[in-house]
Amino acid sequence: MIYCKDLVKTFQSSTAVKGINLDINQFGCFGFLGGNGAGKTTTLRMLAGLAKPTSGEIKVAGVDVVKEKDKIANLIGYLPQHPAFFEHMNGKQWMYWVGELFGLSKEVIAERTESLLKDCGIWEARNRKIGEYSGGMKQRLGLAQALINRPKVLILDEPVSALDPVGRYEVLQMISKLKRDMTIFMSSHILEDVEKVADHITVIDKGNILITSSLEELKNRYSYPIITFELLETNHKFLHILNNQEWIETVRINLNEYQVTVRELEIAKKQLPKLITNQNLTLINYRIETASLEDIYLRLVS
């Protein structure tokens, strides 16, 4: 469904994508994670045929995006990070117009417009001018219009970033349903949301792919347990002591709260309380957690 080989994109002064490789052959939701400027949007724009790769090969739904540009549009749906529309149109008019661009019949357009606008929660606002829509409503309309051609591959650039919690929940529910029948490639930096819908994760940083893996495998491989505890006192020497323990992977500190990623949980359970007591420190609270996608992501990037 999505295939990239040694994909490079260079701009005048910088290289945004440095030879990435992707091979996705199944339906499902693929989370594309990365910070600002990591190369996510540039990669998605190349997949959608809007930007030309400097070098490398890129295929979507079996079609070469560079050589067979005309064919690609019918196979994909694309939602940019900040979808923009002709503001003199209303939501329904935009859907009808996009449907006409795909050469769909009026009956099909009418049927799909109604179901998609209802699914995306903007059916009530269909006759309002898009200029009067909020950012969240535009994002919902952007998702609805990206689906009007029933694409094989849906490319979403930060699809829930402009939505309120209810909107995020609804759109993520929709993505969960859609992923049964298509490949969804979704970029985001809201890791919690990606974790809810993605089956596979690709992490990109500074134009390089750090890892591509199923979410389960990623958690098994990188998910060390985390012990979070809070002390009454601030003690800089204690941080140094923690960093010297072999069974500790990383230590993050926020005021008096410590977040310790551990390699050996059983050892940690015994040793950590001892270390605290030896330093004559007062423990306020203590809990053991499993690493979230955010923890794994931070570990990978750092």
Place this chain on the structure above:
Amino acid sequence: MFYTLLKKEMNELVSSHKLLIVPIVSIILMITYPISIKLLPTLLERELPKGATVDIPMPTAHEIMANVFLNFETMGVLILILISMGTISGERDKAIAPMVLVKPVGRNVYFLSKWFTYSLLASVSFLIGMTITSYYTNYLFEEKLIWEDIALGTLLYLPILLFVITLSIFFSSFVKNSVSGGLLAFVTYLVITKVPQYLHDSLRSISPYNLIQNANQVINGDSYEIMVPLFSTLCLISILLLLGTYVFRKQEI
């Protein structure tokens, strides 16, 4: 596809009121000249001291119409560039272009739909302005117009309007800032139409400026040579369209 894009462009002309504004501005630009010439002696008489007389030779209706063309040539051209300069760059700037071009929309069709829309708007506005101005000139001045000459002169001027629109959309397709694109289009228009008149005869004869001159001569009832400047202007339009669509196809949106 072309029809779908054209429909959207037309709706946009209606919602932005350009469909109303451009013809009205064209009428105002054209009709003010014959009216001011007609009223000039009356206005001057009021200002002169008692007993003084002023004798202004009244131009013929055909001379008036020829001057209407010349007046339209500067302000009219500027207005046409102003209304069309952001048609592609503006959509790109507002990030609407990627939303459209990621659909099965050929870049050539996208470019040409805009060119066709603005060419139609410019031509229809000019024709309305010319029709109304000719009617009033014929009504206000004693010597009557020869309608065949007016019609031919008007038709000869249409390629100049298409040339202006083509220039404006050509620059809009790759200059990111609408104002810079418009400025470039206007300067290029001035260079292409004004500079050749100071150059060799052969260059002058193929210049679009020569077409404007000949359109004036047709209206004045003088002898004219239309084939060479008409052909060269149409060639220039075709080259700009080919170049514009090519450059636009190569652009990253």
